Amino acid sequence: MRPLGFVSAAALGGIACVGSTGGELVSFPAAAAGPADADPTRAFEFVTSRGWNVVLTKAVLHVGAVYLDQSSPVSGSQGTNCILPGTYVAEVTSGRDVDLLSPEPQLFSVSGQGTTIPPALVGQVWLTGGDVNSPDDTTPILVVAGTAGMGNATAISFEATITIGANRQATGGQSAGNSAICKQRIVSVPTDVTVKSTGGLLVRIDPRALFTNVDFSGLQAGADGTYVFSDEPSSPGYNQPSRNLFQNLESAGTLYRFTWSDGL
Numbered sequence: 322m323r324p325l326g327f328v329s330a331a332a333l334g335g336i337a338c339v340g341s342t343g344g345e346l347v348s349f350p351a352a353a354a355g356p357a358d359a360d361p362t363r364a365f366e367f368v369t370s371r372g373w374n375v376v377l378t379k380a381v382l383h384v385g386a387v388y389l390d391q392s393s394p395v396s397g398s399q400g401t402n403c404i405l406p407g408t409y410v411a412e413v414t415s416g417r418d419v420d421l422l423s424p425e426p427q428l429f430s431v432s433g434q435g436t437t438i439p440p441a442l443v444g445q446v447w448l449t450g451g452d453v454n455s456p457d458d459t460t461p462i463l464v465v466a467g468t469a470g471m472g473n474a475t476a477i478s479f480e481a482t483i484t485i486g487a488n489r490q491a492t493g494g495q496s497a498g499n500s501a502i503c504k505q506r507i508v509s510v511p512t513d514v515t516v517k518s519t520g521g522l523l524v525r526i527d528p529r530a531l532f533t534n535v536d537f538s539g540l541q542a543g544a545d546g547t548y549v550f551s552d553e554p555s556s557p558g559y560n561q562p563s564r565n566l567f568q569n570l571e572s573a574g575t576l577y578r579f580t581w582s583d584g585l
Contacts, residue, residue: 344410344438350521350585351413351433352426353384355528359424369532374476377467380421380528383460385449385506387413387433387524389441389514389579403453403503411435411516416450421528426585435516444512444579446524448485448570453503456487463570465528469537479540481550481566488553508571512579521585530576535565 359365365377389411413433420427447453450460463483470476489505514522539561540548551563569576 344436345518346436347516347518348432348434350428351387352428352521352585353419353524353526354426355421355423356525357424359422361423365422367529370534371536373469373471373537375467375469375532377422377465377528379464379466381464382419382421382526383416383450383462384419384446385416386447388445389435390443390445391439391441392443403507410439410441411522413522419526421526426523433522437516437518440515441512444510446508446577447506449506453506456490456502458486459484477537477548479537479548483552483567483570508573508577510573510577510579514579514581517581520581520583523580523582523585525578527576530574531566531569533569535562537562
């Protein structure tokens with residue numbers, strides 16, 4: 322993953338510099354998980370902001386990498402460089418599929434690297450399966466399935482497989498020396514995390530936030546009767562629910578939460 326190598330070098334340079342001024346350089350475990358109140362023994366059920374009763378049977382997110390930065394928060398999709406200015410204070414450069422219906426921490430395959438000074442003000446989630454600047458990545462980033470109903474109406478079955486590749490390339494132009502696609506893949510989230518010599522980094526991802534303001538009545542049924550979110554922004558079927566699902570995936574709102582966990 323070339324861009325990860327580039328960012329990793331920049332991050333490690335910053336870490337080494339900060340570490341020499343008093344911060345301790347540490348390796349730490351890192352994990353991602355669904356919300357703490359998820360219960361694998363029960364259906365994951367909730368009511369959306371539009372009043373839809375949703376039951377998720379599957380929710381898997383591919384996280385390509387995670388970074389912590391001391392810079393002031395900015396949105397990863399704004400007209401700025403995809404690599405944040407300032408100092409990266411921690412990095413986890415391995416990827417994994419995260420079961421968002423499980424509250425249990427799911428460890429990344431490699432340890433994170435970081436410095437105990439300064440604290441991070443931004444957490445970055447990289448939604449990529451390869452080169453962050455290449456439109457050729459077809460990794461399924463989000464796979465969800467379940468049912469949605471309102472009132473006494475019969476609930477519909479729905480599914481979505483979201484990729485961030487050539488299908489998203491046309492949504493922006495070249496900016497700050499990066500391809501537009503990297504801005505679709507990097508989500509920058511305001512946070513307040515200090516790396517410690519014990520414990521580890523935990524990113525909780527709440528799938529309820531994916532369906533904020535999503536109107537399931539706009540979905541179209543496939544041949545098998547399942548209603549499908551479109552993954553093609555240029556297609557006629559890419560309407561309110563598909564657009565909002567993707568926008569929520571990129572949101573710095575309540576979907577992603579960075580914490581330092583003493584239990585890791």
